[in-house]
Amino acid sequence: MTQAPTVTQTALDDEQVVVFDVFNEAYAVNIARVHEIIRLQQITVIPGAPACVEGVINLRGKVIPVLDLRKRFNLRANEHTRASRIVVVEISGQTLGLIVDGVSEVLRVPPDRIEPPSPLVAGIDSRYLRGIAKLDDRLIVLLDLDQVLSPVEQQQLEATDLR
Secondary structure (H helix, E strand, O other): OOOOOOHHHHHHHOEEEEEEEEOOEEEEEEHHHEEEEEEOOOOEOOOOOOOOEEEEEEEOOEEEEEEEHHHHOOOOOOOOOOOOEEEEEEEOOEEEEEEEOEEEEEEEEOHHHEEOOOOOOOOHHHOOEEEEEEEOOEEEEEEOHHHOOOHHHHHHHHHOOOO
16 A cells, blocks of 8 residues: 655655746746855956856856846846846856846745646747746746756857856
8 A cells, every 4th residue: 555645755855946036027946056146246248258148257266157047038138126136056067147136035846836838938949948837826937057058158158268
């Protein structure tokens, strides 16, 4: 006879994510990939970097490339506010910063609440979408960080010595 999972086991199966806003929409990444969340700081522009790369920052002596997710998602640029943050993450073994409009919370998402993106929205420009979390009255887009940069953009970063 199979036993039903306990509450503790169910909580362990949940994915813990950091939720942030970009252009008034909720996005999330797995918390295990997030190193830290910092206030927006002075960004040094690097010529020849991919279009979505704002430049680099100095984070405790380490040079970190910073991507603007609005540019990555082909959304209208906006002035940064006091709520804007840089989410420092691990992408393909490298540390990168992601500029977001604000970070709202950390959530646990049960696996049965995550659906793959619809074929209608999962086009070639949406390769970085991992799924959609359906939580009560809202939807949260889950990002696949390893797909945020295309192979060409990764090569551009390497060519400009940003990685």
